Amino acid sequence: MRPPLRRAGARTRWYWLLLLPFVCMLWPALYARVDPTVAGIPFFYWYQFAWVVLSALLTALVYRLSRD
Amino acid sequence: MINWPALSVFIVLFAFVTVLGFLGAYWRRGDLDLLDEWALAGRRFGTLVTWFLIGGDLYTAYTFIAVPALVYAQGAAGFFVLPYTAIVYPMVFVFAPRFWTVAKNRGYITFADFARERYDSRTLALVVAITGILATMPYIALQLVGIQVVIAAMGLTGQGIVRDVPIIIAFIILAAYTYRGGLRAPALVAIVKDTLIYITVIAAIIIIPMKLGGFAHFLSVAGHELAARPKPVSLILAPQGYSIYVSLALGSALALFMYPHSITGVLSAASANVVRRNMALLPAYSVLLGFMALFGYMTIAAGIKPATGNEVVPQLFLHMFPAWFAGFGFAAIAIGALVPAAIMSIAAANLFTRNIYREYINPNCSPRAEASNAKLVSLVVKLGALVFVLIVPVRFAIDLQLIAGCWILQTFPTLIVGLYSRWFHRRALLIAWILGMLIATVLWVRNEFSTSLPLSVAGSQWHVYLGLVMLVVNIAVAALATWILNMAHVERGQDLTKPGDYTNEVVGTSAA
Numbered sequence: 345m346r347p348p349l350r351r352a353g354a355r356t357r358w359y360w361l362l363l364l365p366f367v368c369m370l371w372p373a374l375y376a377r378v379d380p381t382v383a384g385i386p387f388f389y390w391y392q393f394a395w396v397v398l399s400a401l402l403t404a405l406v407y408r409l410s411r412d
Numbered sequence: 413m414i415n416w417p418a419l420s421v422f423i424v425l426f427a428f429v430t431v432l433g434f435l436g437a438y439w440r441r442g443d444l445d446l447l448d449e450w451a452l453a454g455r456r457f458g459t460l461v462t463w464f465l466i467g468g469d470l471y472t473a474y475t476f477i478a479v480p481a482l483v484y485a486q487g488a489a490g491f492f493v494l495p496y497t498a499i500v501y502p503m504v505f506v507f508a509p510r511f512w513t514v515a516k517n518r519g520y521i522t523f524a525d526f527a528r529e530r531y532d533s534r535t536l537a538l539v540v541a542i543t544g545i546l547a548t549m550p551y552i553a554l555q556l557v558g559i560q561v562v563i564a565a566m567g568l569t570g571q572g573i574v575r576d577v578p579i580i581i582a583f584i585i586l587a588a589y590t591y592r593g594g595l596r597a598p599a600l601v602a603i604v605k606d607t608l609i610y611i612t613v614i615a616a617i618i619i620i621p622m623k624l625g626g627f628a629h630f631l632s633v634a635g636h637e638l639a640a641r642p643k644p645v646s647l648i649l650a651p652q653g654y655s656i657y658v659s660l661a662l663g664s665a666l667a668l669f670m671y672p673h674s675i676t677g678v679l680s681a682a683s684a685n686v687v688r689r690n691m692a693l694l695p696a697y698s699v700l701l702g703f704m705a706l707f708g709y710m711t712i713a714a715g716i717k718p719a720t721g722n723e724v725v726p727q728l729f730l731h732m733f734p735a736w737f738a739g740f741g742f743a744a745i746a747i748g749a750l751v752p753a754a755i756m757s758i759a760a761a762n763l764f765t766r767n768i769y770r771e772y773i774n775p776n777c778s779p780r781a782e783a784s785n786a787k788l789v790s791l792v793v794k795l796g797a798l799v800f801v802l803i804v805p806v807r808f809a810i811d812l813q814l815i816a817g818c819w820i821l822q823t824f825p826t827l828i829v830g831l832y833s834r835w836f837h838r839r840a841l842l843i844a845w846i847l848g849m850l851i852a853t854v855l856w857v858r859n860e861f862s863t864s865l866p867l868s869v870a871g872s873q874w875h876v877y878l879g880l881v882m883l884v885v886n887i888a889v890a891a892l893a894t895w896i897l898n899m900a901h902v903e904r905g906q907d908l909t910k911p912g913d914y915t916n917e918v919v920g921t922s923a924a
């Protein structure tokens with residue numbers, strides 16, 4: 345068993361990072377447009393796909409950081 | 413006309429999965445006469461199996477049919493699934509391991525078990541159970557619709573009862589191996605299901621754009637087609653669509669992990685860390701779902717005109733793939749219906765057994781009687797869904813599933829807030845739930861069974877997701893009622909959980 349006291353504080357601090365996808369995804373005015381395109385694909389699409397991947401990486405990062 | 417190459421591949425894969433489903437009972441053996449073993453497979457699944465299981469559980473056959481259909485009909489608006497699935501896992505990363513831990517420590521099998529001990533209220537547990545069962549039934553029915561759609565696409569379209577024979581057979585098989593093996597059966601089948609789905613979608617996302625002249629090309633063709641419709645639709649989300657887009661994404665994300673079948677998946681994990689790791693790994697399925705959303709545009713660009721939305725994906729496969737691979741894709745969807753349907757029926761059976769049967773009907777039942785009751789109820793639930801789908805119009809099943817999301821959200825203050833704080837009074841939560849369910853249902857009926865609620869704010873019309881609006885109303889009512897009940901010194905009940913139950917993992921749990 346790991347000491348519970350050390351875990352709680354260290355863990356929750358990094359959780360704030362997880363708010364980032366909410367800010368970037370729940371404000372469509374940020375991304376509901378055509379330009380800049382990537383390989384002809386409108387910004388609206390590649391931005392959102394990129395965020396699905398980014399939010400997964402962010403979750404993995406927070407998992408690493410919040411483990412003791 | 414029957415498409416024999418497709419049907420042959422379909423039948424072979426389906427038969428393989430049937431054998432696997434029955435073998436499930438012998439996999440990672442445990443005493444299947446105990447609810448913990450039958451319903452949660454002994455809470456021993458490691459990271460990989462949990463990933464297959466939860467992925468196979470959440471991304472249902474119906475999702476695969478409905479999302480491309482939505483994009484086909486509404487263009488950019490259908491892509492709300494991307495923000496939805498991009499925010500859901502970071503959010504669940506925070507609270508699901510906490511729930512897993514308290515459930516392990518206190519022996520919970522359902523979220524209602526938690527509500528009962530946290531608030532010392534079996535009434536609150538009852539309403540959580542009822543909400544879960546109500547929300548699950550139409551969802552199971554829609555899985556059957558998913559099977560029906562692909563079977564019809566292969567040309568098996570008889571009249572009357574003949575038309576329904578394949579789906580009845582599929583369901584009897586499903587019911588039998590779920591009865592025997594419990595959660596082990598869908599867990600094993602999920603591995604095959606997910607593999608088939610990944611192969612199908614990855615093949616589609618490579619082959620179909622090649623046939624249509626590349627990504628940028630099919631998107632722009634689809635964009636022109638959408639703009640030329642009698643009711644033009646945009647390829648880029650228009651400002652008047654922002655509010656429903658965002659509220660649907662947020663509302664769906666808040667609701668997802670309160671569904672009984674999600675909870676069953678989470679609780680079968682071997683440790684809180686398995687749950688955490690999965691929240692970083694499950695977005696692989698979200699990318700897949702995003703690709704499937706693009707199928708809607710591919711169908712438009714290819715000039716395919718499906719008769720109904722449900723036929724978008726089957727028609728696309730039939731037009732773009734050789735017949736045998738279309739059959740492969742159809743098998744992926746049909747098997748994709750079996751996994752969630754099995755887990756949903758187990759989850760609903762758990763709720764009924766734990767929080768209704770044991771609580772109100774037979775309080776002194778033995779653990780074995782409890783498990784055998786759950787097995788029986790899982791059959792009843794599936795039979796109910798089957799009858800439902802055979803007699804009720806598909807449209808109504810879909811409408812019901814949409815309002816079910818709004819219902820589920822009415823348990824948010826009790827469950828998710830409850831994981832962190834006991835500030836809300838148990839009676840207040842009950843009052844807020846009753847009001848929330850009533851108002852949500854009335855608004856839904858008056859709004860022609862739509863969950864997109866028109867609101868006038870400062871002279872302009874906005875559409876907002878009903879579930880999210882009702883969650884705000886629910887929280888406001890619960891807060892006000894808590895304040896009044898506290899003033900009146902109404903008994904708050906005793907919290908049977910201790911702070912340590914939420915954070916300390918049990919000794920002896922492997923960190924698999």
